[in-house]
Amino acid sequence: MNNSKKILLFILILIILIIGAGSYFLTRKPQNSTINNNNNVNIDSSPQSNQKDTEIISENLDVPWEVVFLPSGAILITERPGNLFFVKNKQKIPITGVEHIGEGGLLGMAIHPNFINNQWIYLYFTTRDGDGVLTNKVERYRLEENRLIEDKIIIQGIQAAGNHDGGRIAFGPEGYLYITTGDAQNSQNAQDINSLSGKILRVTDEGDVPTDNPFKNAVYSYGHRNPQGLAWDNKNRLWATEHGRSGVESGFDELNLIEKGKNYGWPVIQGDEAQNGMVSPVIQSGPTTTWAPAGAAFYNGSIFFGGLRGEALFEFKIASRSLKKYFEGEFGRIRAVVLGPDNFLYITTSNKDGRGSTRQNDDKLIKINSNIFE
Secondary structure (H helix, E strand, O other): OOOHHHHHHHHHHHHHHHHHHHHHHHHHHOOOOOEOOOOOOOOEOOOOOOHHHEEEEEEEOOEEEEEOOOOOOOOEEOOOOOOEOOOOEEEEEEEEEEOOOOOOOEEEEEOOHHHHHHHHEEEEEEEEEEOOEEEHHHHHHEOOEEEEEEEEEEEEEEEEEOOOOOOOEEEEOOEEEEEEEOOOOOHHHHHHHOOOOEEEEEEEOOOOOOOOOOOOOEEEEEEOOOOEEEEEOOOOEEEEOOOOOOOOOOOEEEEEEEEEOEEEEOOOOOOOOOOOOOOOOOOOOOOOOOOOOEEEEEOOEEEEEEOOOOEEEEEEEEEOEEEEEEOOOOOEEEEEEEOOOOEEEEEEEEEOOOOOOOOOOOEEEEOOOHHHOO
């Protein structure tokens, strides 16, 4: 065989090898990827879901914020513009006085532990006080035949702003009401134990201060920037999600283990920074990654929380300190994460809040098949 034929044969073999290698990489299935963030937590990106994994329960919602299941099986949703939405009959009850400005509006909702007897429902919303000043407060109502009556102010005077309004409320295992508040764009509020802003608050079902609160006021923990998720694990420990810094240098979102009277550092420390008398987060997103964590729920040894800018459902496995992402980019911004009475997780999208890309029939309440978490 002469040299020219040898060269042609070599080129032909090389072409066949290149085509074969390209076909392999184009057709092989993607594997889950694991990376480390600054807090030594493994982040596992899950594959895309199939239709059996999820079920749309309700759609065309108007910026949903919180989801509550009544003992009767009815599902209630708060819509940030100021409506309480009944999923079954699609009835909406407008809440008087709600100011939908920026991140404010009708936000958190909780039912009393003894709801079956007293029918009490609690709402956190943005409004204006008698002087026209923007403020946040919690009111209690009695739900009677799809009507809200007998309203009572539980706590008021929580500073409000276009951003950083907190808003999650939930009853803890001991029967007290916990309330997350943002720093209302004034970071120094978070370190002031006499301010209600940048805190997790704790009050009785009547709005009184529990006798064992650490500062003899409603403040339970402080040094928070904008906490938006609350969940208790099977040891009755309180976990809270929190938004880190925003803007060009966004990052350092947090998952914190909350203890009474502790200072969680904002704005003095962030990420894994430490200082005497301040608590660093259990996990954080690092300086360049943004979760924008929202609602949270405990299920099967894990804390699940929604990602707004992160556009995913996150699972933090407490025992292994690993973090996994589900549905990344599939539904857009995820706000509420709730464990239903059927032991399934429910999530809401938040694509119509002015910061996301609206998809067909947004926003939605979606039921998640728990089998994907096994």
